[in-house]
Amino acid sequence: MKVWTDGAEAGLLDRFENRGSTFLYLPGGPPARAVSVTMPMRLPSWDVRFGLPPIFEMNLPEGVLRERLRLAFAKATGTFDEFDLLGIVGRSQVGRIRYTGDKEQLHEDVPFQSVDEILAQRRDGGLFRYLLDKFAPSSGISGVQPKILVRDDRALGRTTSRVSESHRGATHIVKFWEQNEYPQLAANEYFCLKVAEKCRLEVPPFRLAEDALALVIDRFDLRPDGTYRGFEDFCVLNARRTDEKYRGSYETSIMRRFAQFANYSNVGEDLERLFTLIAVNCALRNGDAHLKNFGIVYDDVEGEARLAPVYDLVTTTAYLPKDSMALTLNGTTKWATTRELQRLGETRMGGSPARVREILERIDAAIVATTEEVRAYIKEHPSFAGIGNRMLQQWEQGAALSLRAA
Ligand SMILES: Nc1ncnc2c1ncn2[C@@H]1O[C@H](COP(=O)(O)OP(=O)(O)O)[C@@H](O)[C@H]1O
Ligand SMILES: [Mg+2]
Numbered sequence: 367m368k369v370w371t372d373g374a375e376a377g378l379l380d381r382f383e384n385r386g387s388t389f390l391y392l393p394g395g396p397p398a399r400a401v402s403v404t405m406p407m408r409l410p411s412w413d414v415r416f417g418l419p420p421i422f423e424m425n426l427p428e429g430v431l432r433e434r435l436r437l438a439f440a441k442a443t444g445t446f447d448e449f450d451l452l453g454i455v456g457r458s459q460v461g462r463i464r465y466t467g468d469k470e471q472l473h474e475d476v477p478f479q480s481v482d483e484i485l486a487q488r489r490d491g492g493l494f495r496y497l498l499d500k501f502a503p504s505s506g507i508s509g510v511q512p513k514i515l516v517r518d519d520r521a522l523g524r525t526t527s528r529v530s531e532s533h534r535g536a537t538h539i540v541k542f543w544e545q546n547e548y549p550q551l552a553a554n555e556y557f558c559l560k561v562a563e564k565c566r567l568e569v570p571p572f573r574l575a576e577d578a579l580a581l582v583i584d585r586f587d588l589r590p591d592g593t594y595r596g597f598e599d600f601c602v603l604n605a606r607r608t609d610e611k612y613r614g615s616y617e618t619s620i621m622r623r624f625a626q627f628a629n630y631s632n633v634g635e636d637l638e639r640l641f642t643l644i645a646v647n648c649a650l651r652n653g654d655a656h657l658k659n660f661g662i663v664y665d666d667v668e669g670e671a672r673l674a675p676v677y678d679l680v681t682t683t684a685y686l687p688k689d690s691m692a693l694t695l696n697g698t699t700k701w702a703t704t705r706e707l708q709r710l711g712e713t714r715m716g717g718s719p720a721r722v723r724e725i726l727e728r729i730d731a732a733i734v735a736t737t738e739e740v741r742a743y744i745k746e747h748p749s750f751a752g753i754g755n756r757m758l759q760q761w762e763q764g765a766a767l768s769l770r771a772a
Contacts, residue, residue, distance in 0.1 A: 367453060369422070370464040370472050371399050371667075372593065378468060379422060381449060386415040389422070400667045401463055402598060403627055404605065418448050420602040424658075425459045426451050427502075428608065429510035430544070434502045458515055458536055459506030461587055461597035476504045476536045481521035481582050484540055485575045494542050494579070504536065508599075508608065508658060509678070511551065512542040515585075523571030523584055533592035541581045548685055550753040552581040557740050557757065558650050558679035564732035565642055568675040578750065586675040587663060596664045597674060600657040603627055611656040615694040616644050620660055621714040627662060630670035634716065639673050641715040642725055644695075646679070648702045649729055649764040653682040653689035684756040702768055730769045733761050 369376050375392055376399045382388035389401075390411040397407050402421035405412055412419055418426075426448060427435060435454055440446040456465025458476050466472055477500065487493050494512070501514035515536035519529045522537055529537065543551035556574040563569045570586040587595045601611055603623045614620070624640055625633055640660070647655040661674035682689045690699040696706050704726065711722030737758055744754045 367449075367456065368466050368468050368470065368472075369401060370466070371401055372462050373464075373472065374399060376401055376463075379418075379452075379465070382413055383415065385417070386413065387418050387422070387449070388413045389419060397668055398666060402602060403629075403662075403664075403667055403671060404598075404602060417607060418452070420605060420607060421463070421598065422452065422465075423448065423608055424599055424602055425455070425461065425506045425508050426608070427455065427505060428508055430512040431498070431502055431505060431507075431509075431514070434498055438499075438502065454503050455506035457506075458504035460508075460515075460585070462594045473534075475534045476515060476517040477501070479516040479518060481516070481518040481538055481540075481573075484516075484580055484582060485573055487575055487579055488577055497540065498542075507539065511548075512544065514540050516540055521582075522588075523573075529588070529590060529592045535588070535592065535594065537585055537588060539583045539585060541583070542579065550578060550750055551680065553578040553743070553747075553750050554684060554753060554757060555581055555678070555680050557736055557743075558652065558681060559676065560739060561650060561729075561732045561736045562643070562646055562676045562679055564735055565646060565729050567639055567642060567646070570675050570677070578747065583677070586677075596667055596671075597661055598671075599659075599661040600624075603662070604657060606657060608658065611658045612692055614657060615697075616691075617695065617710065617714055619657060619693060620644065621710070624660075624662070624673065628671050628673075629668075630672065636673040637715045638717065638725070641711050641717070641722075642729065643673075643676060644710070645702075645707050645726060645768065646729055648691070648707065648768040649733060649761065650679060650681050651683040651689070651701065651760040651764045652680055652692075653686065654678070654680060654692055656692040659692075681757045681760050683760045684753050701764065704768055704770060704772060707768055726769045730765050733765050733769075737761065 367379050369379050377389055377391040379389045388411045391407050400407050436446050439454055452465050457474050464472055497514055501516055505515045507515055516538050517536050519537055559569050559572055571584040573582050587597045604619050659678045662671040663674045664671040695702045708722050711717045740754050744751050
């Protein structure tokens with residue numbers, strides 16, 4: 367199949383031997399057309415023996431969405447592998463890479479879907495089954511939880527100019543949850559993102575549906591002119607496959623890797639954000655802060671890369687009380703203590719002890735302020751009381767262990 371970057375042909379991707387793949391750049395293309403900061407333009411092909419190179423595997427649906435697509439499309443092809451999946455969702459992806467058949471032209475045309483209609487949805491679940499079926503083939507987005515990409519240019523919460531009239535690509539991510547597995551996941555994530563916002567981290571505009579059945583988030587990789595910025599997650603930066611997303615440490619696989627790829631003279635600013643985000647994850651008891659839940663964004667693959675805005679923050683211990691960190695810190699996945707975070711901040715972010723303490727205190731204050739909002743929300747929405755109160759307990763424990771002096 368053809369691989370496109372920024373709307374131009376970059377190269378050809380093909381199956382290789384039994385289970386691998388090979389990617390060849392079109393000769394003579396400009397270096398700015400490279401598919402990844404980890405795969406510069408070159409004449410020899412990029413080959414892997416199993417599956418796809420991480421940048422091409424990055425946005426493949428996992429979980430519910432993948433299963434939907436398999437059920438809908440496997441019949442026609444008999445088998446169903448990563449190539450088949452890429453062939454289906456390749457035209458509409460997070461980031462700047464697209465895929466088509468080798469004779470096809472690129473046209474990204476995601477159906478319109480009113481975001482307001484999703485937000486006003488009442489409990490019955492019918493809409494989500496319908497949406498999942500309709501939007502699955504244009505949802506080149508990873509993750510285990512059910513989610514889709516939709517297009518509603520009018521519903522963007524951005525302050526700058528509107529996306530151009532002719533724009534047909536996706537503008538929003540809609541995340542649902544499975545009633546029986548992770549009840550109230552959307553509201554859980556909503557309030558965790560509120561904490562991040564109060565820590566002055568960059569969070570894209572996000573809204574919770576009236577009945578808390580869905581969370582709708584603006585795409586942070588969409589530019590005002592309707593084109594898309596580059597995005598790469600830390601599986602790619604660490605040359606790991608998706609099924610290795612829980613392998614690595616916050617020190618090396620996140621902090622050091624970021625410094626290595628930032629290509630940005632003022633990297634200290636983003637390292638501080640990254641450290642803050644890791645500490646927020648500890649305090650909120652998010653056991654899912656793995657390699658795919660951190661990313662970089664850039665306008666030019668050869669230029670500077672910035673830390674991607676925050677996404678996928680959840681108090682996982684509200685469902686799994688024994689959950690621990692997704693990656694190691696100081697050699698263990700046990701929830702980090704204030705001292706351990708203090709050391710991470712001083713060594714990897716290069717902050718003074720006072721500066722690091724200030725950051726941890728700011729997070730503590732953000733949690734305290736959001737706790738009030740959660741309490742108010744529980745009053746209005748008694749169905750959230752069970753999970754909501756568990757979250758607050760977890761935040762209290764998390765803040766005590768990870769943010770406050772012993
Ligand atoms: N606001 C956003 N804009 C663009 N891409 C996003 C945004 N939020 C998440 N993503 C991408 O979508 C993927 C899945 O979203 P995520 O919230 O992590 O879902 P899950 O809870 O299923 O892991 C992320 O790994 C990231 O690549
Ligand atoms: Mg995720």
